[in-house]
Amino acid sequence: MSAHGPLCVGIDPHASLLDAWGLPDTAAGVRTFALTVLEAVGGQVAAVKPQSAFFERHGSAGVAVLEEVVAAGRDTETLVVVDAKRGDIGSTMGGYADAYLRDGSPLAGDALTVSPYLGSGSLAPAVEAALATGRGLFVLALTSNPEGREVQHARDAEGVAVADRVARAAGASNAAELATTGGDLGSIGLVVGATIGDAATRLGVDLSAVRGPLLAPGVGAQGAGAAELAAVFGDARRAVLASSSRGVLGAGPDVGALRDAARRAADEAGAALR
Structure with missing residues (x-):
């Protein structure tokens, strides 16, 4: 995925982590937290993933910090995945x-992370915008939270799982894009939890056929390692961007310790996904 290995470091300044770092639960604390993470891992990993909710909870000042983080990530030449999980219809989307x-x-x-659960077609404005500007989408498909199963694992009247419909829609978009541009991966990826076990196989979801990047939260502190990544992704593992948050962020606030934690996580993910 990158010369720096297939790791995405989440930037999740939730209240407990701010407290653990000795920072106030304010926009200023969030700014110090986020920019410290970027100082440590910027240019060292494939991507960073600021979780929009933890910035938004501080109002306009927090959103301003998110804007600063996006710009700072760009300056380090590290890909920035804005984890906002937006999903709506028509002009709102x-x-x-x-x-x-x-x-x-x-x-x-x-x-940008997006939710397809108003129908995959509802994401058309985001797909069009991503393709027009050279950006990407990560569409929620098989998430690791237990509540997601009641929707994602459900089957329609034809016996096709909802998650499989989402994956097929992403694959169709990527096939059309790659027919014109060439290359290995299209712009429309999926979010597939690294801790979902055999769910993709059980539900008939062919992750290799998506031909897009696969963002895999849950690596490290949430329990997924080499065995879990191999079991979940199989032949699609080379398209995986492994995401770790707590496993890296828990090493802060020391910049060197954060950098070392990210390097170890990147090496482990790289070895697992070869």
Whole structure:
């Protein structure tokens, strides 16, 4: 995925981590936290993933920090995945696409997480914007939270799992894009939890056929290692961007310790995904 290995470090400044780092639960504390993470891992890993909710909870000041983080990540030449999980219909989805995918928008990173559960077709404005600007999407498909199963694992009248419909839609978009541009991976990826076990196989989801990047949260502190990554992704493992948050962030606030933790996580993910 990158010369720095297939690791994405989450930037999740939730209250307990701020406290553990000795920082106030304020926009200023969030800023110090996020920029310290970037100082440690920027240019050292494939991507960073700021979780929008932890910035938004501090209002306009927090959103301003998110804008600063997106810009700072760009300056380190590290891909920035804005983890906002947006999903809506029509002009409202178009508004989200404009905010997070338009050239010149201060919230526009290199990719955005989106939710397809108003129907995969509802994401069309975001897909169009991503393709037009050279950005990417990560579509929620098989998440690791137990509550997700009641929707994602459900089967329609034809016996096809909802997650498989989501994967097929992403694959169709990537096939059309790659027929024109060539290359190995298209712009529309999936979020597939690294701790889901055999769910993809059980549900008939062919992750290799998606031909897009696969963002895999849950690596490290949440329990997924080499065996879990191999079991979940199989032949699609070379398309995986392994995401670790707590496993790296828990090493802070020392910049050197954070950098070392990220390097170990990147090496472990790289070995698992070869």
